Amino acid sequence: MEPVINVQNVSKQFKNKTAVDEVSFSIQKGEVVAILGPNGAGKTTTMLMMLGLLKPTQGRVQLLNKHPQETDVREKIGVMLQEVSVIDALSVREVLELFRSYYPNPLSIQELVELTRFTNDELKKRANKLSGGQQRRLGFALAMAGNPEVLFFDEPTVGLDVTSRKVFWNTVEKLKNQGKTIIFTTHYLQEADDIAERVILFHHGKIIGDGKPNDIKAALTKQSVSFTAKETFSFDHLHSLPGVTDVYEKDGRVYLITKDIDLVLSRLFSLEIKLENIEIERGRLEDAFEQLTESREGA
Numbered sequence: 001m002e003p004v005i006n007v008q009n010v011s012k013q014f015k016n017k018t019a020v021d022e023v024s025f026s027i028q029k030g031e032v033v034a035i036l037g038p039n040g041a042g043k044t045t046t047m048l049m050m051l052g053l054l055k056p057t058q059g060r061v062q063l064l065n066k067h068p069q070e071t072d073v074r075e076k077i078g079v080m081l082q083e084v085s086v087i088d089a090l091s092v093r094e095v096l097e098l099f100r101s102y103y104p105n106p107l108s109i110q111e112l113v114e115l116t117r118f119t120n121d122e123l124k125k126r127a128n129k130l131s132g133g134q135q136r137r138l139g140f141a142l143a144m145a146g147n148p149e150v151l152f153f154d155e156p157t158v159g160l161d162v163t164s165r166k167v168f169w170n171t172v173e174k175l176k177n178q179g180k181t182i183i184f185t186t187h188y189l190q191e192a193d194d195i196a197e198r199v200i201l202f203h204h205g206k207i208i209g210d211g212k213p214n215d216i217k218a219a220l221t222k223q224s225v226s227f228t229a230k231e232t233f234s235f236d237h238l239h240s241l242p243g244v245t246d247v248y249e250k251d252g253r254v255y256l257i258t259k260d261i262d263l264v265l266s267r268l269f270s271l272e273i274k275l276e277n278i279e280i281e282r283g284r285l286e287d288a289f290e291q292l293t294e295s296r297e298g299a
């Protein structure tokens, strides 16, 4: 099966800044993918290149097997970027009508209103008089106007309150069940975890993880088994245990760092060491993610 999106060895250089650094991935039809990463990781730049709105300095992007800017590709995609700029003098209804007219098989106004829950009063409002939350909903309606196969949302819930976020993601869930391909950027770990079946993790313009949310979480978090031992023993034994990535001693406890607690425990017990006060610590995902963010800021 042909992928819906194919990003091959793509980089983007802004003057001296490498915003995106040799990334490659492909996305299949029906996938819901979160592009996750701290601020400045290169998420938006990557999305703009997927859409053909920014030209890669290097590499190639294909959307629906073609150049992203081809008309028949554009007719099949819906885009919600961080800033919506629409014609301010028009009412919400008029903007919706205008956008619908750009597409061969648009959704009806009725369908768009159902998706976005615009009231009659809101439909009459001029676009420049909308609140932040209403503007987001308008942005979403415009992304949906052409009944797209592939949806791109750049940080779709920034500035939304908790209830509006829930409503938005419930709607996305329905679109997912209709088989739409959905790609969204976020720096909310929880959103990526809740909504996406695949997470592509960006850091410093590179992809540092690509997989199911649980696998990404496991890769981000450090887990440890620690214990005290009465007898002296060789650390070499512990270093060579399968699954152990680091061994150290702190305050009289021996710590084994691993990504596979079960494996390490079973091997530990088979060693001839008398272990006491065994403790297992599973790193907190939020902490690990925060560390990523901090290391970015400190860079």
Ligand SMILES: Nc1ncnc2c1ncn2[C@@H]1O[C@H](COP(=O)(O)OP(=O)(O)OP(=O)(O)O)[C@@H](O)[C@H]1O
Pocket (backbone or CB within 6 Å): 014, 017, 018, 019, 020, 037, 038, 039, 040, 041, 042, 043, 044, 045, 046, 187
């Ligand atoms: N037009 C531009 N000119 C110069 N530098 C840019 C430009 N666009 C982005 N950058 C830089 O490229 C890097 C990646 O930016 P990008 O907006 O893609 O990150 P991001 O992961 O989407 O972050 P955010 O969540 O803050 O939008 C940042 O360091 C940013 O300052």
